[in-house]
Amino acid sequence: MDSTDLQQRLLALETRLLRLEDTEAIRALKCEHALASDDPVHLRERLLAIVTDDIELDYGAEFGCHRGKDTLARLLENTPFAWTFHCMIPKRIDLAPDGRTATGIWYLWEPAVTAPTDGSTPQAVWLAGVYQDTYRKQADGRWLIARLALETRLMAPYETGWAQRRIATAQSAWADAAHA
Numbered sequence: 333m334d335s336t337d338l339q340q341r342l343l344a345l346e347t348r349l350l351r352l353e354d355t356e357a358i359r360a361l362k363c364e365h366a367l368a369s370d371d372p373v374h375l376r377e378r379l380l381a382i383v384t385d386d387i388e389l390d391y392g393a394e395f396g397c398h399r400g401k402d403t404l405a406r407l408l409e410n411t412p413f414a415w416t417f418h419c420m421i422p423k424r425i426d427l428a429p430d431g432r433t434a435t436g437i438w439y440l441w442e443p444a445v446t447a448p449t450d451g452s453t454p455q456a457v458w459l460a461g462v463y464q465d466t467y468r469k470q471a472d473g474r475w476l477i478a479r480l481a482l483e484t485r486l487m488a489p490y491e492t493g494w495a496q497r498r499i500a501t502a503q504s505a506w507a508d509a510a511h512a
Contacts, residue, residue: 355425357475358434358467365477366418376408383477384468390481394499414447414454420463431469433478438463440482443490456490457500 333341361382368378380401389398389407398407421439428434442459466479488494 350431351427354427354431354434354469354475358425358436359422361467361475361477362420362436362438362465366420369418370416376405379408380405387477388479392482392484394484394487410449412447413444415445417443433469434467436465436467438465458486458488458490458494459484460486
């Protein structure tokens with residue numbers, strides 16, 4: 333093996349290692365998303381630290397579509413849930429060939445308690461869905477979330493389950509803000 337071959341092999345290994353490190357960094361980022369979402373005391377500061385300034389949030393008809401870190405900061409002042417336990421199940425992380433962006437698909441399984449704004453009683457609910465995220469690598473090498481899109485597949489009261497109705501109507505200030 334000559335020095336050119338060795339240099340090419342080292343470059344290929346370095347590229348593969350960087351992609352593995354980036355994949356693990358994105359996995360840790362999504363883990364922080366779940367942990368931050370379940371930390372009501374530090375929710376705002378933790379979530380705002382892991383998203384881009386131009387974050388796009390697409391939570392569908394249930395919770396609306398929103399853009400920008402400032403908008404997210406306002407939304408976090410009045411979250412639709414009083415308590416959550418996010419279980420993120422990784423399905424796939426795909427890095428772009430240039431290594432600057434990536435996408436991820438995660439299943440969400442989440443027991444939660446609603447935080448109604450209309451004075452009604454909080455309700456225990458089951459949530460499930462599919463996150464389809466976009467990530468962007470920053471100049472300093474950190475990965476941030478650029479887009480969170482959640483397709484809700486289940487939102488049902490704990491007491492009655494989902495056999496009769498998979499998606500219950502959510503009373504949410506987030507959905508109201510999206511339609512304002």
